[in-house]
Amino acid sequence: MASSGEEWSPDTLAFMDLAIQQAKLALDSLEVPVGCVILEDGKVIAAGRNRTTETRNATRHAEMEAIDVLLDQWQKNGLSQSEIAEKFSKCCLYVTCEPCIMCAAALSILGIKEVYYGCANEKFGGCGSILSLHLSDSKMLNSGDVLGRKGFKCTGGVMASEAVSLFRSFYEQGNPNGMCCECIIRAGFQEEKRHMVDEMAISMTQSKCKSIFQFVSSFSIVFELHYLYIIYQ
Ligand SMILES: [Zn+2]
Secondary structure, X not given: OEOXXXXXXXXXXXXXXXXXXXXXXXXXXXXXXXXXXXXXXXXXXXXXXXXXXXXXXXXXXXXXXXXXXXXXXXXXXXXXXHHHHHHHOOEEEEEEEOOEHHHHHHHHHHOOOEEEEEEOOOOOEOEOOOOEOOOOHHHOOOOOOOOOOOOXXXXXXXXXXXXXXXXXXXXHOOOOOOOOHHHHHHHHXXXXXXXXXXXXXXXXXXXXXXXXXXXXXXXXXXXXXXXXXXXXX
């Protein structure tokens, strides 16, 4: 997915810069520095940053924060399920790091139109690095998806070096557990797994193949159910 040396439009760079600002806020709060913004019709309508430490909830990634802002707002405004789905289908997400498997699955279920990301997430990326959850179901082999994902257009590499330098700053400023960024992300993900599907945790770290797919299927279904409940209740 990542494209290097590409010329980005001024708008693309401006929106990613807003996501970088969110990531900087996360860094200032000693969180893993990932930030995002969501746009509708070219206008920023939500922003989010990683808040996993603050909330002590390993699923509170930047994307989830921004998505929940919109779901809360639209539900309070009395939008119907089809109106919410229609709105998501017009939204674009700019996020500093490739969405993880969990977030990519959620974005795909919600039917977001398009995603731009900065650096790749080579350990847990759900938009090409590990799995390709941005592709619609018909393009996935043996996905095990029972509820269906819509897929979304995805472009990586926008201001990737800036995103990586924030991770580096996070590491250099130290962290409570004395772990490198990769270990923190891994630990965060391990924590998610303990929350969500304890039994799958060991196999996840041992193989990228069958076990990861089993894990993701279980994991995705939990989030599918969560978001379907929110949207269709
Ligand atoms: Zn995520």
